[in-house]
Amino acid sequence: MVGGGQAGLSMSYCLRRRGVEHIVIEANRVGHEWRERRWDSFCLVTPNWQCKLPGFPYQGDDPDGFMVRDEIVRYLEDYVAFFRPPLVEGVTVTRLRRAASGVFELTTSDGDCTADQVVVATGPYHAPSVPRMAERLPDGIHQIHSSHYRAPAQLPEGGVLVVGTGQSGCQIAEDLHLAGRQVHLAVGSAPRVARFYRGRDCVAWLDDMGHYTRTIDEFDEADAVRMRVNHYVTGRDGGRDIDLRAFARDGMRLYGRLTTIRGTTLEFADDLKANLDHADAVAEGIKDAIDAYIEARGVPAPVEPRYVPVWEPSGQPGRLDLAAAGITSVVWSTGFRRDHRWIEAPVFDGRGYPMHWRGVTSAPGLHFLGLPWQHSWGSGRFEAVGRDAEFLAGHIDAARRTADVCSTLTGAPLELASALPVG
Numbered sequence: 001m002v003g004g005g006q007a008g009l010s011m012s013y014c015l016r017r018r019g020v021e022h023i024v025i026e027a028n029r030v031g032h033e034w035r036e037r038r039w040d041s042f043c044l045v046t047p048n049w050q051c052k053l054p055g056f057p058y059q060g061d062d063p064d065g066f067m068v069r070d071e072i073v074r075y076l077e078d079y080v081a082f083f084r085p086p087l088v089e090g091v092t093v094t095r096l097r098r099a100a101s102g103v104f105e106l107t108t109s110d111g112d113c114t115a116d117q118v119v120v121a122t123g124p125y126h127a128p129s130v131p132r133m134a135e136r137l138p139d140g141i142h143q144i145h146s147s148h149y150r151a152p153a154q155l156p157e158g159g160v161l162v163v164g165t166g167q168s169g170c171q172i173a174e175d176l177h178l179a180g181r182q183v184h185l186a187v188g189s190a191p192r193v194a195r196f197y198r199g200r201d202c203v204a205w206l207d208d209m210g211h212y213t214r215t216i217d218e219f220d221e222a223d224a225v226r227m228r229v230n231h232y233v234t235g236r237d238g239g240r241d242i243d244l245r246a247f248a249r250d251g252m253r254l255y256g257r258l259t260t261i262r263g264t265t266l267e268f269a270d271d272l273k274a275n276l277d278h279a280d281a282v283a284e285g286i287k288d289a290i291d292a293y294i295e296a297r298g299v300p301a302p303v304e305p306r307y308v309p310v311w312e313p314s315g316q317p318g319r320l321d322l323a324a325a326g327i328t329s330v331v332w333s334t335g336f337r338r339d340h341r342w343i344e345a346p347v348f349d350g351r352g353y354p355m356h357w358r359g360v361t362s363a364p365g366l367h368f369l370g371l372p373w374q375h376s377w378g379s380g381r382f383e384a385v386g387r388d389a390e391f392l393a394g395h396i397d398a399a400r401r402t403a404d405v406c407s408t409l410t411g412a413p414l415e416l417a418s419a420l421p422v423g
Contacts, residue, residue: 002093002106003121004030004085006053006076007370010386011119012085013054014393020400024085025108027092031073033123037147041175042069043235045167046383047203051075054386056082064201066235096120097344104365117365117396120343120354123380124371125336134332136261141322146172146333152179158328159184161266161320163258165275166190169333170232170242177252184320184327186258186268187244187275191282193231195239197290198301205290212377212384226353226373231282245276245311253325255317264322272316280307359392365399367392 001008004026015022028036044051049063056079060071067075080087088110095107096118103114128145137143142156146168152175159182162173166188176183194202206212219225232242248254256275260267284307294301320327338352347354347361358375359367369392370380378384 001025001119001121001369002096003027003123003370004087004089005033005121005123005370006382007123007380007385007389008119008121009076009079009085009087010054010389011121011369011392012087013056013083014386014389015396016083016085018393018397020393020397022086024087025091025093025106026087026089029089030080030087031076033125034069034072034076038069039149039172039175040069040151041236042171043067044072045233045235046381047201047235047239050203050207050378051382052384052386053079053382054389066239093342095342095344098363098366117367117399119359119367119369119392119396120340121369124338126339127337128332129335129337130332131334133258133261134330136263137330138264138322141327142329144329144331146331147336149331152176152181155181155329155331158182159326160329160331161186161322161327162331162333164188164333164335165232165244166333166335167230167232169331170244171234171236172331172333173247173252174234174236174242177247177250182251182253182326183247184253184255184325185244185247186255187272188229188257189271189275189278190229191231192242192279193233193286194283194307195233195241197287198294198304200301201239202286202290205293206286209289209293215376216373222373223353226371228373232279243310244279245309248313249311253317254313255320266320266322268316268318268320270316270318272313276309276313280309283307359388360395367396 001011001022001024004024008024008026012022012024043066045066047064048058048060048067051058051067059078092109093106094109097105099105103116104118106113106115128147130145134143149172160176161184162169162176163186165185173183173185196202197205216222216225234240234242244254254272256268256270256272258266259269287306293299340348340352340354345363345366347363347366349355354361354368354371356368359369361367368374369388370385372380374380375388376384379388
């Protein structure tokens with residue numbers, strides 16, 4: 001396995017149960033992504049009971065709560081202590097290729113090694129993505145990507161522009177807002193979801209409704225589903241909605257999507273109202289589905305009034321002068337890009353996305369694990385990565401057994417037989 005996060009560790013657990021010899025290579029140390037690329041007040045947006053790593057479900061006393069950053073790191077460290085995987089930390093894989101013999105050759109920072117089969121468990125979030133327009137900002141403006149944001153005190157005094165309203169952008173904007181900073185937020189098209197509805201967390205309702213067990217095969221546009229932006233909500237302080245309209249009512253400045261930078265002048269698309277309305281419509285649509293489920297099954301649940309917008313944009317600002325607004329910092333919450341350049345195998349589409357079925361690629365012996373919507377909603381999360389790992393473990397074990405049989409019957413070298421596809 002390349003990658004020792006929740007995906008690689010889950011894979012290791014499943015392979016160990018099947019007696020498959022393996023090693024997990026981690027570039028940093030367990031929990032690095034959570035420890036080093038999350039802000040101080042970060043917490044999960046899914047309830048703790050959805051943390052279901054194989055053989056090690058959530059162990060705490062607050063299943064309906066939301067683990068904060070350090071608790072997430074501890075959960076992973078405890079998982080390692082629980083089954084002690086063959087883990088090597090601090091080693092980076094810089095090249096993966098298939099030799100003529102059929103085995104995989106890996107070049108690492110600690111030397112070379114070979115493997116009959118490889119699982120790439122490095123996730124999809126490799127390199128921070130910042131638009132080229134950022135280069136046009138004046139040198140005096142402090143710029144950071146969301147993965148480097150830690151706390152409001154880290155930024156220079158003055159106003160802060162947050163660009164992007166996915167989960168990170170909205171939560172960072174809230175973090176700054178609660179600290180008393182003047183926040184300017186460029187709002188994109190990400191949807192939102194209510195935290196609670198009719199007496200329960202919406203995640204609990206959706207889980208009962210089978211939402212999280214739907215597979216990617218059930219959607220007509222699988223590629224579009226895989227690229228969807230996550231709904232914004234927060235688990236902070238026990239969980240609550242993120243309502244951008246309420247932020248605006250309380251002093252946050254909202255704009256449409258950022259389109260142009262000319263010196264200290266920024267221009268925005270005229271889509272703020274449309275983006276806010278879309279986010280609300282998605283949230284209310286989820287409530288409609290919950291209502292229908294409750295009614296169809298006669299589930300006892302309190303009646304709850306629907307959301308009423310607390311603020312409406314009027315005369316949407318199309319421009320912003322950073323100097324006049326006193327803005328000294330920009331936080332780019334603009335996501336990440338994949339970087340699989342170290343993998344020399346013809347398994348990627350034109351966008352660099354690995355082509356696979358449930359993690360199995362067309363290159364025999366090469367697999368992926370932990371991708372968003374690899375098979376279901378929870379594939380890249382604590383909730384379902386274990387199910388995907390168990391499936392791949394079965395496939396890998398079957399390939400190993402097939403290779404052993406083929407080698408015995410044909411006399412072929414084991415490393416060549418192991419490259420034979422299964423099924």
